[in-house]
Amino acid sequence: MALLDGITSRIIDTDRLSVNILERSGDDPATTAQQTVVLIHDNVASSLFWQELMQDLPTELRVVAVDLRGFGGTEHMPVDATRGVRDFSDDVRATLDALSIDTAHLVGWGLGGGVVLQYALDHPALSLTLAAPVSPYGLGGTRRDGSRLTDDDGGAGAGSANRDLVARLNDRDAGAGAPTSPRSVFRSSFVAEGFRSDNEDIWVESMLSTSTASGNYPGEIVPSENWPGFAPGATGVLNALAPRYFDVSAIVDLPEKPPILWVHGDADSIVSDASFSDVNQLGALGIIPDWPGAEVAPAQPMVSQTRDVLAAYGAKGGTVAELELAGVGHTPHLERPAEFRRALLEAIGYLGRRADPAPPTEAIILSSSD
Template sequence: MSVPTLPDITAKTIITDRLSTRVLFAGPDDGVPVLFVHGNASSATFWEDVMLALPEGFRGIAPDLRGYGGADRAAKIDARRGMRDFSDDLRALLDTLGIDKAHVVGHSLGGAVIWQMMMDIPERLITVTQVDPGSPFGFGGSKGLDGQPTQPDFAGSGGGTVNPDFARLMGEGNRAADNPQASPRIVMNSFYWKPPFVPAREEDLLSSLLSEHVGPEQYPGDFVPSENWPNVAPGVWGPINAMSAKYAAPVEGLYAADPKPPVLWVRGSDDQIVSDMSLFDFGTLGKLGAVPGYPGEDVFPPQPMVSQTRAVLEQYAARGGSFREEVIEGTGHTPYIEKPAEFNALLHAHLQRGA
């Protein structure tokens, strides 16, 4: 699926030793690089307006990740590596572009990728900006501020937790709004931003969502049956399995990072996807009575995603790093699209402090 780009955004196919993919560029070729990493069910398209608004002297770079958009469809995500396939791909992209160091900005799943980059290549990151990132302990399958497993096999996370009708409609390229539980357009407008907000580029952003690679080894990925509630455990393929707590890298890697790039953490005040009561987490759904057989909050509480991130960043700061938490009021999961002026002011100040 071809997604249009805004004027002054250049799209190129970049081939590295790991991946061929579409990469968007904005700003001068010799500008200070800012690498943007998109989230799940989206692509580099989501970052275009932010890239065009960068201060003078900065160069925006936004690739489609493995499994998304214009990336080679033959390149699969080995979920057993957690976020490492993505991190290695981005390191290869920087190498291919001849970039030694870059600012990095990640959203949602892209934020989870950046946690991994902070462990793998901290010396190449000038600053880090996290926007409603996935918890450092993964998405689903953990509890408490220290990310302990909710079940021994991490049941309740991974590919089996995705609404199969949503994945099917995505794969069909469905643009309708006739299924209130699964239409990609309704899901996007209900959860990506806080209703009743609808972005001016709704159609392009929906095309971006629909460009994710769908299949049993892509999105949503495979799963295995489990004796533990809710009776599905992670498989080994695709981004949702890769995000499971089962495959998350130990957070001690963040605390040991050297150097420790400064972190700006921006989140929407009303995010329903990444929160301490995420409507995409089986702990929350069970507690609300939406999934039968719930074993109780003592066994499977809602994952405290925001509180986990804060606890990890506090330890990161205690070990010599630094972070700032900023909340943009009245926004959902994508504040940089909902309130771009507020987001850009925070981002630009952070970039310039780190320049």
């Protein structure tokens, strides 16, 4: 495992499974919940992606990054997709129990954003930071209001995964020039065009830690009478995000609402209103043949869905902050680390307790019942 300076790794045995976590050398386990930050990674990734942020956060905080099941060093147990992402969120709760952490500030990137929203529906959280999060209505097959396009979610789930990428993950083939290699996917989809990182080899290693065993990524595929001919099965990571199983829009009705920070880039090709991860968008572009048209299979407006749900959350008494970063792709914490760090510290209330020399983050838009 490629660890940066000051980052350590260990396995935690919980009552559900063995979980790998990253921590910082010198962090105090007795740190209060108010100063504890828990980081949850995206799909086809692991906790390794959080290391630069972990290094940059103030030493007064306790920072823990968790590998989800089937990723990184955590046990590769199957994902019951019929529970949505509850297998993941319950694993996080079990991990925090094992660490004697009652509650904390939760940060979720991509898939992890969905996990922390589900976590907040089931367990108390001090705040939620969503970095380029999956839509509250899942991945694929919904209209803007979250209503499902078909009864079986045709076009959503494991069948939407690129088969060559899955094969390369299975073979731990980082690749170089092939457009579907993990390295090329990182450069073309995870980050905006032109972004380069000295730690790219680590990020690719993180992607290659994805388990392609049965029940993990991407999951079971079943046939469908609806275009393009497949639907989500009952196991696997991508199926867990299918709208028949995953819908965290009930966050708007939480009686106790943790403040939410939403950070996203306007050049994100994975989570957008015209996502290249959405088969309906690919059909509209002619990449997948025989698209039945926008009336039957419209692209999922992922960012608009998130904005609508968070606006409703604010209208019902919650506090929401949005930071949209120009020219940033799917990894705002890597591409614009100073702005991400500043926004996170504001969200968890740290800057109200400590002076920070960084300039204010002018792009933050606040909304609340106040």
